[in-house]
Amino acid sequence: MADDRTNTGHRHGRRAGLLGLLAAGLVAGSMGAGAMSLAIFTSTAAVSGNAFTAGTVVIGAAPATAALTATNMMPGDTVNGQIAVSNTGTAQLRYAMSSASTNADAKGLRDQLTLTVKTLGTGCAAFDGTQLYTGALSGAAFGSNAAGSQAGDRTLDAGTNEVLCFRATLPLATGDTFQGATTTATFTFDAEQTANNP
Numbered sequence: 001m002a003d004d005r006t007n008t009g010h011r012h013g014r015r016a017g018l019l020g021l022l023a024a025g026l027v028a029g030s031m032g033a034g035a036m037s038l039a040i041f042t043s044t045a046a047v048s049g050n051a052f053t054a055g056t057v058v059i060g061a062a063p064a065t066a067a068l069t070a071t072n073m074m075p076g077d078t079v080n081g082q083i084a085v086s087n088t089g090t091a092q093l094r095y096a097m098s099s100a101s102t103n104a105d106a107k108g109l110r111d112q113l114t115l116t117v118k119t120l121g122t123g124c125a126a127f128d129g130t131q132l133y134t135g136a137l138s139g140a141a142f143g144s145n146a147a148g149s150q151a152g153d154r155t156l157d158a159g160t161n162e163v164l165c166f167r168a169t170l171p172l173a174t175g176d177t178f179q180g181a182t183t184t185a186t187f188t189f190d191a192e193q194t195a196n197n198p
Helices: 002-038
Strands: 059-062 078-087 093-101 114-119 131-136 154-156 161-169 185-193
Touching: 059 185, 078 154, 078 185, 154 161
Parallel strands: none
Antiparallel strands: 059 078, 078 161, 093 154, 093 185, 114 131, 114 161
């Protein structure tokens, strides 16, 4: 009996000792983890004010209406006009011109009139600049409004402009069927950025 009690006491004592060691280990581990997290040095740096602004592509044409007009034209008559094309944006642009002409009376004056477009040269009256287009008024165009650089496109740096000279002629061989014929043309200038757009 005494031996059994002694063995039982030893077992309880060993179990209590192991539990004590385990508890002490857990306390020591948690204290170590706490001590490690409290010992980390930190620092932060910030860089602010990183601002960005997109550029602009803005084309203008002046005058906005009636740059080239004529009334009572007779075969052989010619009329001159000019349009100033400007880049008021912040980046270089390339542009093209296209046109549309009316034919409300079905007489086809837009196909009979000849239009020539040139760069300024010494002046639009002299009409001695580089030719950009010559042909029927109905097909007046140069360059292309397709994306990228195309044959005939013109470039303008930011804040610059150029004058284009226009000359419309009613050919001397124009017949009687065109008497009283009328047409109205609209010239459209389309621009795009040149940067990253080969």
